[in-house]
Amino acid sequence: MSGDDAVAAIERAMVAIRRSQTRRALKRLVTPSETAVDPTTFGVLDAVEAREDAATVGDIAQALDIDQPRASRLVARAVADGLLRREADQHDARRVLLRLTPSARSALDAAHRSRRAAFARTTADWDAGELAEFARLLTKFVEDHGRGTTTPDAGVAQRT
Template sequence: MPDKQQQDALTAVERAMVAIRRSQTRRSLGRLAPPGEERPVDPTLFGVLDAVEDREGSCSVTDVAAALGVDQPRASRLVLRAVEEGWVSRRPDPADARRALLALTADGRELVDRTHRFRQQVFARAMAGWPDADRVEFARLLTAFVEGFGRESNSAAGRAD
């Protein structure tokens, strides 16, 4: 069993993660969209765009489903909406004609780039009073936490299968 200080740290991390999750509502995410959009971008589609960007060149609907933690039919509907918005294109996979590969369109790439810049500005303002070394250390620790949490989640999913 962890000592009191370690248990307090785990409790603080758990509470912070819950607070982050609760703050990620459609409304709050909509406020974190780049200003000047003709119409607000549905935050549920950001996940599709992020997933396609992460696997640029080899992304399928199955990959989007896995990235978003949704079933295949839900991912298909979200991808279709992104295609209809003009942000994602589909083309046949040369290795498997039954599978479609997804890619960001020029408009989708521009939206993703603009969103990245805007999010980074929001994060910079949130850490404005931090010393530079703390920002660097936070980035290192948060990245390590996310990677470790991903491994644990994947391991737990494997045990459930």
């Protein structure tokens, strides 16, 4: 397979993954008791969790690639739902940190279990080497893609 063909195959696979990660598709992965959290709010909780359980509205806006007012509305909903709590930053009282509540932690833990179970079912026939190699390459792809998308055409190399 040529470099261009490989890149085209990756692009098709990523589009298929994106489609499979719609709210409707993700909702099928969880049990009814786990669906109490609005799917939109899960993005906010994931963003806070990724920042080691403390984030600002700006961090969330950046993580979700949305504007600050939208992030503020999503955060307000998560706070009202008891999933996030606001606290003053001990190093800069002008900053407000958002932290996960125990309810949010429970919801995230349930979501992780459901996602991992779905991934385990998908890869059940893979041997340990294939699974480790896929994990290594997918992680590398995500890290490199994150760096490569910060500026247009960043990291794009000519492929032959």
